[in-house]
Amino acid sequence: MPKRYWLLKCEPSAYSIDDLERDGSASWEGVRNYQARNLLRDEIKPGDGVLFYASSADPTGVSGIAEVSKGGYPDPTAFKKGHAYFDPKSKKDNPTWFVVDIRFVKKLPAVVTLDQLKAEPALKNMMVVRKGSRLSVQPVTEAEWNTVLKMRGE
């Protein structure tokens, strides 16, 4: 399986690229959307590239790069009663929700903002620039990945 690329969304008030830099790695917990779950469970593999995207931020956009360090496994927070992400319907022998682990690679010198992404013709089909695109885990093509890296603003 060749290396693939993903965009993971998170509000910086919940978890930012600075938090990831400090921690080194993190579990991408709390995804409670089936489409995103399927990607986490079936598609995202160790070594894949991750665009770390800050939503509801100022500015919103890609703030860093990470790498998948561990592929999909059951989301432990779904089993923790009282936890914000607890889901009684998710059973340990038949889990509903999945996570991946990611490892910090680098923080971008400047956020590649959503406006910049929208202004780039090569990214016109990228999922994140489309209106109403709420999926928190999105596939990114190799061409899109390379384009975003070129736009880093160094």
Next chain:
DNA sequence: GCCAACGTTGGC
């Protein structure tokens, strides 16, 4: 804080 765009839930 507003609200459009979605996703989910639940009555029928």
Next chain:
DNA sequence: GCCAACGTTGGC
């Protein structure tokens, strides 16, 4: 299985 009501996301 339809669809209205409701909840959430996320840009602005």
